[in-house]
Amino acid sequence: MPRIRFRLNGVETDVDADPDRSLLDILRGPLRMTGPHFGCGANECGACNVIVGDRAVAACDTPLWSVADKDITTIEGLGTEHEPHPLQRAFIAEQALQCGYCVPGILMSAAALLMRNPKPTGEDVRASLDRNLCRCGSHNRMVRAVLRAAAEIEAR
Amino acid sequence: MTKLAPSPSARLLPVSLAANPVLSSWIRFSSEGHVSVSPGKVEIGQGIVTALSQIAADELDVDIGRVQMVRASTAGSPNEGVTSGSLSVQQSGRAVRQACAEIRQIFLAAASDRLGVGIDALDIKDGTISGPGNIRTSYWELAHEVSLDCDATPGAVPKLSTQRTLAGNSVQRLDIPDKVFAHPRFIHDCALPAMLHGRVLRSEMSAAKLTGMPEDGARAVAGLVAIVRDGNFAGVVSETEDGAEAALKALRKSAAWSSGETLPDEDRLAEWLQAQPSEPTVIDNKTASEAGEKKRTIRRQYTRPYLAHASIAPSCAMAQWTGDRIHVWTHSQGVYLLRADLALVLKLPVENITVEHMEGAGCYGHNAADDVALDAVLLAKAAAGRPVRVQWSREDEMSHAPFGAAMAIEIEADLDAQDEIVGWRHSIWSNGHAARPGRAAQPALLAATELAESFPRTISTNPPQANGGGADRNSVPLYDFPSWQIESHRLLTMPIRTSALRTLGAQGNVFAIESFLDELANERGEDPVDFRLRHLRDSRAQDVIRSVAKRANWKPDKQTGCGYGIGFARYKNTGAYCAVVAEVEGAEDINVKRLTIAVDVGEAINPDGVINQIEGGAIQATSWVLKERVRFDRQRITSSTWTAYPILRFSEVPEVQVELIQRPDMEPVGAGEAAHGPVTAAIANAVFDALGVRVRNLPITRDRLIAAMELTT
Numbered sequence: 001m002p003r004i005r006f007r008l009n010g011v012e013t014d015v016d017a018d019p020d021r022s023l024l025d026i027l028r029g030p031l032r033m034t035g036p037h038f039g040c041g042a043n044e045c046g047a048c049n050v051i052v053g054d055r056a057v058a059a060c061d062t063p064l065w066s067v068a069d070k071d072i073t074t075i076e077g078l079g080t081e082h083e084p085h086p087l088q089r090a091f092i093a094e095q096a097l098q099c100g101y102c103v104p105g106i107l108m109s110a111a112a113l114l115m116r117n118p119k120p121t122g123e124d125v126r127a128s129l130d131r132n133l134c135r136c137g138s139h140n141r142m143v144r145a146v147l148r149a150a151a152e153i154e155a156r
Numbered sequence: 157m158t159k160l161a162p163s164p165s166a167r168l169l170p171v172s173l174a175a176n177p178v179l180s181s182w183i184r185f186s187s188e189g190h191v192s193v194s195p196g197k198v199e200i201g202q203g204i205v206t207a208l209s210q211i212a213a214d215e216l217d218v219d220i221g222r223v224q225m226v227r228a229s230t231a232g233s234p235n236e237g238v239t240s241g242s243l244s245v246q247q248s249g250r251a252v253r254q255a256c257a258e259i260r261q262i263f264l265a266a267a268s269d270r271l272g273v274g275i276d277a278l279d280i281k282d283g284t285i286s287g288p289g290n291i292r293t294s295y296w297e298l299a300h301e302v303s304l305d306c307d308a309t310p311g312a313v314p315k316l317s318t319q320r321t322l323a324g325n326s327v328q329r330l331d332i333p334d335k336v337f338a339h340p341r342f343i344h345d346c347a348l349p350a351m352l353h354g355r356v357l358r359s360e361m362s363a364a365k366l367t368g369m370p371e372d373g374a375r376a377v378a379g380l381v382a383i384v385r386d387g388n389f390a391g392v393v394s395e396t397e398d399g400a401e402a403a404l405k406a407l408r409k410s411a412a413w414s415s416g417e418t419l420p421d422e423d424r425l426a427e428w429l430q431a432q433p434s435e436p437t438v439i440d441n442k443t444a445s446e447a448g449e450k451k452r453t454i455r456r457q458y459t460r461p462y463l464a465h466a467s468i469a470p471s472c473a474m475a476q477w478t479g480d481r482i483h484v485w486t487h488s489q490g491v492y493l494l495r496a497d498l499a500l501v502l503k504l505p506v507e508n509i510t511v512e513h514m515e516g517a518g519c520y521g522h523n524a525a526d527d528v529a530l531d532a533v534l535l536a537k538a539a540a541g542r543p544v545r546v547q548w549s550r551e552d553e554m555s556h557a558p559f560g561a562a563m564a565i566e567i568e569a570d571l572d573a574q575d576e577i578v579g580w581r582h583s584i585w586s587n588g589h590a591a592r593p594g595r596a597a598q599p600a601l602l603a604a605t606e607l608a609e610s611f612p613r614t615i616s617t618n619p620p621q622a623n624g625g626g627a628d629r630n631s632v633p634l635y636d637f638p639s640w641q642i643e644s645h646r647l648l649t650m651p652i653r654t655s656a657l658r659t660l661g662a663q664g665n666v667f668a669i670e671s672f673l674d675e676l677a678n679e680r681g682e683d684p685v686d687f688r689l690r691h692l693r694d695s696r697a698q699d700v701i702r703s704v705a706k707r708a709n710w711k712p713d714k715q716t717g718c719g720y721g722i723g724f725a726r727y728k729n730t731g732a733y734c735a736v737v738a739e740v741e742g743a744e745d746i747n748v749k750r751l752t753i754a755v756d757v758g759e760a761i762n763p764d765g766v767i768n769q770i771e772g773g774a775i776q777a778t779s780w781v782l783k784e785r786v787r788f789d790r791q792r793i794t795s796s797t798w799t800a801y802p803i804l805r806f807s808e809v810p811e812v813q814v815e816l817i818q819r820p821d822m823e824p825v826g827a828g829e830a831a832h833g834p835v836t837a838a839i840a841n842a843v844f845d846a847l848g849v850r851v852r853n854l855p856i857t858r859d860r861l862i863a864a865m866e867l868t869t
Contacts, residue, residue, distance in 0.1 A: 025398050034345035035338030039468050040550040044798035047468055075338040088336045095328060095764055098772050099201025100335030101342060101469045101517035126806040133798065135468045136201055136518045137775030139809040141768070 006067045008033075009077025019065035024048045026064055027074065035075035035104045039133070046132030049105035050074045056112035075104035078111060087111055090149040091142070098136035106132045110146045120150055169310050170250035172196065176234030179262075180304035182255045183212070185295045189283065191218055194226035196236025197248040198489060199331060201518040202828050203765040204244040206329045210322040210761055211249050215256035215314055217280035218295070220322060225330070229512040230495050238490035238592060240521065240656060241624060242731055242826025245761055249824055258312035259304060266302045267293050317759065317820035324820055326764035331515075343487050343514035344472045344547065351474065352381055354535035354546040355404040356391040356603070358556055360792045361416035362651060363605075363613075366390060373406030382538035383407070387608030391535050393544055419651050419788050426459045426564040426853075429585040434645035439621065439628045444638035448578030450570040456675065458567070458668035460854040462786035463560035463657055464801055469517035470553040471524035475532035476543035481508045482536070486529040487516025493594025494526050498533060500599045501611070520776070522655040524548055524557035526593045527602040534603055554801055555793035556602060559786050560657025561587040561616065563627065563664035567672045575680045577691075580640040582631050582669070587647045588616030589626035589660035600655075616654045618646055618661075624728035630662035630833060633669060634726055635691035652788070658773075659727070659829045663780070666725040666833025667840060667854065674721065674841045675850065684722055684841065685710055696756050696819075697726060700735040703754035703815055708737035717741050718749075719846025723837030725830075732757040732830035733817075736774070738810075738838035740846055744858050748778050748810040748839055755814060755830060758822030766827045767814045773831035774812050779804035780832070781839045785855050 005014040008031070015026055022041075027033045027050070036059050039047030043061035050059045051073040079085030087107050090096070097103050106129060113120055113128040120128070125146045126139075134142070169177065176182070176196065184192045193212045199205045205225045213220040226233065236248055260280065267285040268275045270293055278287045286292040317324070334341045359366070366388045374383055374392055379399030384391045392407060394400035420428040474485040482502070488494040491511040499506045511529075519525055528548055536544040548556075563586040570579030591614045593600045604611040618626025625631070628644040677687035685705045692698050701724055704710075711720055724735040733756040739749045751774050760766045783802050787795035795801035836854070843861075844850050851864045 021398065029397055032347070034340050037342075037344065037469065038547070039470070040798055042550065042797060044550075045468060079337070081333060081337050084337070091336045092328065092332055095326075095332060095768060097201075097332060097335060098203070098768060099468075099516075099518035100332070101344075101467075103335055104338050107336065123807075126809075129806040132806070133468060133803060134806075135466060135520070135776070135803065137772030137779075137809075138768070139775060139804075139806050140771065140812055143806070 004064050004068050006069060007071045009073055015064065017064060019063065021064050022060050023050070023062040023064055023067055024059035027059060033074055033076055037101055037104055046105040046109060047102050049108040049132065051108055051112050054112060054115050056109040073108070075107055078107060085111065086149040086152040087146065090145040090152065094141050094145040094148060096141035096145040097138045102132060102134045106134065106142055113146070114150055114153065118150060118153060120146070122147060169308055170247065170254050172234060172236045172247045172251035173254050173308050177307035179255050179259055179306060179308055181232065181234050182252060183259055183304065185299040187296055187299065189296055190222050190224050191216060191295070192224045192226050193252060194233050195248040195252060196228055196234040197239045197244040198228050198513045199515050200239060200489065202244065202769060203329050203762065204248065205331055206327060207245055207761045207765060208248060208252050209330060210327050211253050212256050214320045214322045215253050216260055216283070218283040220327065222283060227513045228491050229510065230491050231510050231512065233491070235492045238493055240489055242727065242828045242830070245824045245826055249761060253314045254312065255308055257314040258308055261312050262302060262304070263295055263298055266298050270298070323759070323761045324763070326762055329765065341515055342469070343474070343485060343516055344469055346514065348474060348476065348543040351543045351545055352393050352395060352539050353397040353400040354391055354393045354532060354544045355400045356531045356546065357404060357407050357411060358552055359413040359416065360555065361413060362419060362792060364413040364416035366411060367414050368412035369407065370410040371407070373410055374403040377403040377406060384535055384538050386534065387606055387610055389534060389603050389606035391531065393535050393538055416791060417651050419790050422788050425461065425562050426457060429562060429564045429647065433648045434585065435648060436643055436645050439625065439642040439644050440632045440640065442640045444578070448572045448576065448638060450578055451573045453568055453570050454676070455566065455568040456672055456852060458565045458671060458852045460563050460664040460667065462562045462652055462654070463780055463784050464554055464786055464795070465520045465523040465557060465657055466554065466801060466803060467517045467519050467523055470548040470550055471528040471557070472516065472545065472547040473529040473532040474543050474545045475529070475536040477536050477541060480504065482533055483510045483512070484529050484533060485512050485514050486525060487514060487519070488525045488529060489519065489522070490592065490594060493592060494529055497526070497593035497599040497601050498530060501530060501601065501604045502533070521560065521657040522558050522592050524553055527557065530601040530603045551796040554796040558591060558653045558655030561589050561627065561654035563661060565664055565668040567668055569672070569676060577637050577676065578639070580633065580637045582640065582642045584627050584631060584644040584661065584665070585647070586627040586661060587650055587654040588618050589654065589656055590619050591616040591655040613650065613653070615648060615650045618644070624730070625661070627661040629660045629665065629728060630725055631665040632729060634694065634697060634729055636693055637691065659832045662725065662727060662829065663777070663832045663836055666723065667836040670723045670725070670834070670837030671840050671852065674844065683711065688722070688724060696733050697724070699817060700724065700733045700754040700756055703817060704735040704737050704752055707754065707813065707815055708752040710737060717743060717846060719842040719844070721838045721841025721843070721845055723834035723841060725833045727830045731825045732827055734770070734830040734834045736831065736834040736838040738835065738842040740839060740842040743847065744861065746782060746843055746856055746861070747808070748782065750811045750813070751778070751835060751838070753812065753814045753831060754817060755827065756817040756819060757825050757827050757830070759820050759824040760816055760818055761824055763816055763818070766816055769827040770814045770831050771812045773828060774835045775804060775809055777832040777835035778810055778839065781836050781854060781856055783855055783857070
């Protein structure tokens with residue numbers, strides 16, 4: 001099998017796997033990166049979203065071959081407790097979740113939005129999160145958190 | 157320190173503590189300056205772990221950072237049944253508070269002995285017990301000489317609300333950092349050493365029989381460990397997750413199934429519900445002392461469809477056999493109840509089974525969490541002592557997990573010459589709303605119905621009225637109508653599997669009652685808020701309605717295409733009070749613009765946590781009302797993807813404003829299910845206000861609006 005190389009959270013990574021396997025399988029399986037969550041396996045819920053290049057994509061619907069030589073960021077690469085991304089700080093400040101299973105995917109969609117559009121409106125945020133499902137009903141808090149993070153980045 | 161005389165109510169132990177009286181089963185002090193709190197309730201995204209930490213830290217006078225919450229396990233946790241019914245704070249919270257109050261007294265007595273001063277001269281700050289002249293000790297210093305292996309007694313009196321420093325404050329949730337930094341906390345993200353992966357084969361046809369299963373294809377998949385078959389139960393075990401998926405795919409391709417059970421016609425649900433054999437129960441009867449004279453009777457029927465729990469995570473479990481002992485890791489809402497059912501299926505004594513909780517995604521009631529645990533246990537039999545992790549597919553989650561039961565509700569009101577209500581009859585036709593494990597002589601787990609030595613499918617029942625009832629939940633009006641008769645018909649057939657979904661029957665009943673009240677107020681030309689207030693005696697009920705009306709500027713001027721509606725309920729008639737004003741707009745597709753809510757949960761331990769629960773419940777209810785309906789043809793559930801079972805998206809979510817009426821001296825009650833019924837009714841009433849069309853069959857989709865319009869004209 002061909003080795004496929006990519007940069008995962010800034011680290012050069014290569015995988016020896018069937019190129020048609022999904023990126024989510026590879027991340028959660030051999031790479032033991034469990035931040036991206038399995039929700040549906042059909043690009044319908046956004047729980048597994050990661051950033052490839054500068055776009056949020058559903059890792060469950062992204063074949064491994066398509067990320068060759070690309071930059072991939074998962075929730076694990078977004079920030080840490082010691083160096084949190086403004087979005088992570090904002091989600092804590094706004095207590096923007098209930099169960100939190102959808103949150104890694106939502107954070108990655110939001111991070112991709114802020115890369116493209118550092119000053120989004122509430123409507124921009126809702127539009128960019130529209131393919132992410134949340135079942136607990138934490139949507140409004142999440143939108144507030146994304147706007148809070150944008151304001152924090154802007155104020156830097 | 158002020159000593160308080162025990163109040164009469166404090167002489168009774170809280171129900172969870174009475175059932176699990178040993179103090180050390182709830183609270184332990186470790187030598188490292190920590191206190192372990194071990195509740196029987198589990199975190200399901202409702203924030204209970206944080207609220208209980210607040211209660212314990214407050215009562216013991218320790219910093220909340222010292223509190224370590226222990227996950228529930230049958231290996232030692234108090235048995236608090238199931239985490240459901242908005243009872244976690246009410247039951248676990250009161251037990252923890254009472255246990256901590258007594259433990260505080262026990263330690264003060266021990267400190268008094270050691271330090272040689274009276275208890276009254278001692279004070280506790282962050283676990284350090286000090287007295288005059290700089291004498292001091294601590295919980296941890298005393299821990300090895302104070303035994304908590306004793307039963308709680310009813311004498312201890314918890315602090316007054318004014319003496320608490322944490323309860324009543326919006327402490328940040330303890331589990332949120334892990335979740336935003338993606339530290340493995342969900343069961344889905346944990347791996348045990350040498351763990352294998354399992355998948356279960358299920359037909360999309362309801363209750364179909366497995367007639368053939370050639371194994372060649374699955375055997376050829378790399379990493380296969382075992383193919384398991386026991387009657388109609390079949391599955392695979394593999395070294396890897398994708399190996400298990402591939403083997404399952406091969407098995408699915410080769411498997412042959414008989415036809416299954418016939419499902420009802422989804423477009424004639426009310427007729428079907430009313431035509432089934434059923435068990436009728438009179439829920440309540442009220443006879444007027446002076447019966448008013450009936451001039452006419454108005455009768456309406458309301459329905460709600462089957463609803464899916466539709467957790468964002470498919471259910472998952474791990475299991476490992478050691479000889480004839482089994483250890484199960486699960487996101488079940490009741491570890492002891494699951495253990496009881498596993499014992500029935502496995503024919504093992506419960507002592508051989510350990511069930512340990514790990515967090516899953518929000519479940520919103522009895523979903524497939526328990527089912528997948530038995531799946532893992534059965535597949536792990538073929539794993540030679542290695543642990544097996546099983547995860548359901550999205551499709552299985554949406555079609556094989558229990559659903560919230562469909563309901564048909566008929567209400568009749570007798571009106572006098574002034575159109576005042578003189579009689580009220582409320583009848584419900586529905587499957588039972590509970591078939592949770594651990595409560596019957598037969599197991600309620602899916603795979604148990606599939607084994608060669610199979611158990612019959614549990615026909616859902618309804619919890620007793622003392623526990624809030626099931627289909628009948630919230631069917632007895634809180635309004636002071638002079639007479640009423642409430643009855644419930646529980647179906648004795650169950651082609652579509654039902655069990656507890658958030659609020660059980662309350663969402664349907666509150667939708668029906670509050671819609672009908674709106675219709676009656678409209679008949680009289682009376683404002684619906686005034687109409688409700690006039691029929692309510694309970695001042696807390698009046699307060700939430702007045703508060704929400706004020707906050708929403710009731711009633712804003714009429715604008716084309718816009719409408720406002722109100723809904724109210726006290727959850728279970730004993731829990732949280734909640735009143736909602738909905739603002740909607742639209743013509744063909746309804747958009748809920750804003751929900752204004754007033755809520756009273758008694759003492760709010762964590763106000764922001766309560767608001768978060770109410771907001772979430774309101775948004776979920778909006779999703780139910782506008783979009784959700786389990787779809788099926790005559791053989792199978794067809795709404796098995798997010799496309800076929802759409803839920804509310806970010807761009808469709810209303811603004812939600814919550815006003816919390818604080819009552820620190822009232823018993824705390826849960827908030828998780830308070831909003832669903834009132835929100836449902838408020839939206840339906842607002843749709844009528846906007847369009848003059850009364851939608852009595854949920855969900856309020858374009859098709860249902862058109863059907864209702866045709867009925868109106």
